[in-house]
Structure formats: C-alpha cells, structure tokens
C-alpha cells in the first residue's frame with residue numbers, strides 16, 4: 001500500500017467550463033489550505049466537515065472552499081476542494097502555491113486508490129468510478145452505476161459466503177478425519193459447489209456481452225461493391241461520414257464509427273466491397289473486410305436488388321454472405337437493399353421474391369427489405385440490431401472488466417478441481433487447498449486479496465484527479 005502521509009492535489013473537473021475544481025486530500029490539508037486561502041470568516045482548519053465557505057486567494061482569485069473531514073470524505077481523509085475560475089493561469093498558479101506549501105500532484109487514480117485503501121469502497125467499486133466517467137451510453141452507465149453502488153460486489157460476496165460455508169464444512173471434516181468420521185454431508189457440499197461453479201461461470205460468460213456494452217457492439221457492414229454499405233453507414237450515423245458514389249470500389253479501407261441506438265453503443269464498420277479485385281490495394285482492403293466480418297458480433301450483409309435477377313440469384317448472394325459468417329456465434333442480418341427502386345425500375349423484380357432460402361433459415365439469420373437511401377426498413381433494422389445484441393436493461397449483472405472475468409473463470413476452475421477431487425475421494429486437506437485458491441481468485445476482484453502491482457496497474461489507467 002502507498003504511504004498516505006503525503007498531501008496530494010489535482011484538478012478534478014473536466015476540460016472546458018467556467019469553473020475548475022482542485023481537489024486536495026491528506027492529513028493536514030485543511031491547515032495547508034489556510035496558507036493559500038483567506039476565508040471571509042474564520043479559517044479552514046477550524047471549519048467543520050461538509051461546509052462550503054467563500055474565500056480569496058490573495059492577488060489571484062475568489063474561490064469557493066468545500067471542506068470535508070476524515071473519515072467522511074471521498075478518500076476517507078481530510079479533504080478540501082477549491083472551486084476557482086477556470087483560467088489556465090489561475091490553475092497553474094494555485095498548483096504552484098500548493099506545491100510550494102508542501103503538497104504534491106496526485107498520481108492517476110490516487111484519490112480513488114486512497115478511498116479503496118481507507119475502506120470507502122472495494123476494488124470493483126473503485127474500478128467502476130473510471131467506468132462511470134467514461135460511459136457514453138445508457139446501458140454502459142447502468143452497468144457502471146450498478147458496480148459503483150456495490151451490486152456486483154454484493155453478488156460476489158454471496159458467492160464468497162457460500163465458499164466460506166463450504167470451507168468450514170470441510171475444515172470440520174478435516175478436524176475429525178482421525179476418527180474417520182465424514183462429518184460434512186457430501187451431497188450438501190456438492191450441491192453448494194455446483195451452485196457456486198454455475199454462478200461464477202455465468203458471470204464470467206457475461207463478459208462477452210459486458211465488453212460489447214463497454215466498447216461498442218461491433219457490427220460489420222459487408223457486401224458487393226455499390227450495394228449501398230457506405231450509404232447505410234451514413235444513414236445509421238445520421239452523418240455523411242463515408243464517401244458514397246456510384247463507382248464500384250469507392251470504399252477501399254475500413255471506416256469505423258460508434259453511435260448509440262436504443263441505449264446501446266454500437267461500433268459500425270463499413271468495409272470495402274467484396275469482388276475479385278486485380279488492384280493490389282483493393283485486394284488488401286477486401287482482406288480487411290473478411291477480417292472485420294469474422295470479428296464482428298453482428299454482420300449486416302447487403303444485396304443490391306437492382307443487380308439481382310431473380311430469387312435464385314438472390315439466394316445465391318445470400319449464401320455467399322452467410323459463408324463469411326459463423327452463425328453459431330454471430331448474427332447475420334441480410335439486407336435486400338434499394339427496395340425504393342422496385343417502384344420505378346421495371347427491371348427490378350417484385351421484392352417479395354427475395355426471401356431467405358430454406359438452407360439459411362436459422363435463428364441467427366434475418367432478412368430485411370431496406371432502402372438505405374430513403375430510410376424504408378431502417379426502423380426495423382435498428383430494432384433488429386438492438387435485439388440481436390441480447391442486451392436488455394433486464395440483463396442484470398454483466399461483467400464489463402477483463403480482470404474480473406479472468407478471476408471468475410479462475411475461481412470456477414479451482415472449484416472444478418475441488419469437485420473432481422471430491423469425486424475421486426482426495427483427502428480433505430487437498431480439497432481445502434483448492435478451495436482456498438478459489439477464494440483467493442474471488443477475493444482479488446473486490447481487493448480482499450490484492451498485490452501492490454495489481455493495484456498499481458489498475459489505478460494507472462485512471463486520469464489524474466479521479
């Protein structure tokens with residue numbers, strides 16, 4: 001753990017705005033503030049916690065001073081927050097004066113690290129502070145808030161309680177093993193174990209979805225050149241992001257952009273149209289298309305119906321797109337695009353001819369008739385995208401952090417060892433050892449068991465001032 005005697009400070013407000021907040025934390029910081037700030041009445045050092053005072057930094061600025069006293073503050077230490085005018089000059093001058101008075105600039109995440117060390121929050125909650133600040137969709141925010149408020153930690157502590165019960169049942173058996181008494185009811189042990197393994201696995205598995213919520217659900221837009229991929233990207237973003245033209249092969253590299261639909265962050269990837277290219281650069285672009293299609297959660301496969309002669313050639317084009325998608329693990333939405341042309345162009349067949357062939361009828365493949373140009377079918381597409389993610393506000397706890405997911409998998413793994421050991425009648429002291437390993441992995445999430453290196457790694461990703 002870090003020594004907590006230093007008084008630390010950092011600007012804590014975001015960029016822009018008229019007011020800037022400078023946070024100061026550590027024992028003695030109230031007295032230190034008095035070296036800088038003159039209150040209209042009294043001194044900071046005599047002011048009770050949860051007070052707001054008007055003051056002046058002589059020759060520099062008028063400030064509002066918020067005073068918090070240990071342990072009732074964010075960090076659990078004495079804290080002062082100065083709200084000053086957001087001028088770069090004022091800010092750097094205050095920071096200089098604080099340094100000269102003996103405080104030092106906080107490291108990234110150091111306020112939150114101190115909050116963790118002082119027992120104000122556990123590690124999972126501390127990590128949620130970073131998530132809540134970076135969240136850009138309502139779903140991302142909901143998960144971060146649940147984690148910050150301790151919803152996830154509560155779930156972990158339920159599992160921990162179960163494992164501790166298991167552990168004590170085993171210890172009991174260990175104590176009496178000399179007399180060869182099987183104290184613990186093995187059936188009860190096994191059912192407790194099964195439930196805990198199941199719970200850890202379900203949480204670890206939720207990371208795939210949780211990660212998508214956090215970083216944006218990747219959606220690749222693929223199809224032949226000129227099928228309307230870039231037009232669709234622009235329509236989804238409601239922005240002229242990608243170049244659209246009637247020259248096949250316009251998009252050569254992938255274009256990636258995020259946007260929030262139905263509270264979920266999506267990462268749309270427009271790609272180079274797939275065809276037999278002779279040009280080396282286009283070939284490289286098409287290779288990227290294949291790669292992006294393989295990595296996506298959802299693939300939007302476009303077929304230009306004006307280029308499709310009949311239902312057979314439509315079925316063939318749909319099969320080609322499906323061949324690029326693993327429908328066991330990915331969702332494919334086939335878009336019969338340019339349906340607006342069916343009204344004006346006699347060469348375009350009745351769109352009702354364009355249906356999915358029987359061999360593509362699969363729960364993970366859908367077909368939508370669309371006009372990326374006029375917006376017809378867009379609403380259906382958006383709804384389909386949202387439901388394909390499997391994310392809903394009823395999803396409950398989703399693990400959004402790779403470190404947590406790895407620790408939960410390791411917990412489940414160690415518990416499996418216990419279960420296998422029990423099945424093959426291993427001595428109880430060996431089983432108890434594996435159970436301790438499981439508890440250690442679980443404890444690493446909330447910080448019951450954590451090394452300084454791990455803490456250093458976690459908090460270094462925070463911004464200064466958090």
Ligand SMILES: Nc1nc2c(ncn2[C@@H]2O[C@H](COP(=O)(O)OP(=O)(O)OP(=O)(O)O)[C@@H](O)[C@H]2O)c(=O)[nH]1
Pocket residue numbers: 223224225226227228229230231232243244245246247248249250251252271272273274337338339340341370371372373374
């Ligand atoms: N009528 C009609 N035209 C469309 C529609 N979608 C796209 N287009 C037109 O089709 C042409 C090609 O559109 P793009 O969006 O550039 O096609 P792309 O799939 O990105 O093409 P590449 O980048 O070359 O692979 C443009 O002239 C668009 O205006 C549609 O729904 N209806």
Ligand SMILES: [Mg+2]
Pocket residue numbers: 229230231242243244250251270271
């Ligand atoms: Mg394009």
